Amino acid sequence: ETGVTQSPTHLIKTRGQQVTLRCSSQSGHNTVSWYQQALGQGPQFIFQYYREEENGRGNFPPRFSGLQFPNYSSELNVNALELDDSALYLCASSLDSRNYNEQFFGPGTRLTVL
């Protein structure tokens, strides 16, 4: 059984650029959640996708957007990058969002915005 994987591991961008982060769910999982973890802080919920549709969103601006594909992998897109977007971005997959199911986290993508 393959766990949650994320790519790339590290990324450096400049202010104003756009970035796409990728996440492959654990086998059999149809729900993906994305979190932003700033340095020294706990992760903050960005949004969740269930069967290719957004299923909840945290307090993040519209320049944070996402996609989930038929194979349940997912992308997080951030436009017009700002310095404060520098963080570890974590994705987590789970079996089904309608009832509690444990979320399994990937290792994260470290984004640095200069």
Added chain:
Amino acid sequence: AQSVTQLGSHVSVSEGALVLLRCNYSSSVPPYLFWYVQYPNQGLQLLLKYTTGATLVKGINGFEAEFKKSETSFHLTKPSAHMSDAAEYFCAVSDKGRDDKIIFGKGTRLHILP
């Protein structure tokens, strides 16, 4: 709105001593409660969770936590600290019966002294 407060951003204990990491939560509905551990440059690993049933929950690596509704607490303990326990620990809460959005505390860095 749900929230989590972790008391103490840094906790130091001697190897072999009791580990106690404090967490208080706020939730308008019966919560799910979690403790996660994060080792340097890694994602989050679930230590234990409370959903329903027994209020004393046992997790991996010898950790346990007790859900105390009257005190709105979910403190994490381990009888005897090991050097390998040095990590960041996050307490978290989510709503029952809704999406799996998890609200994290700011974390407690556990230092183990030789």
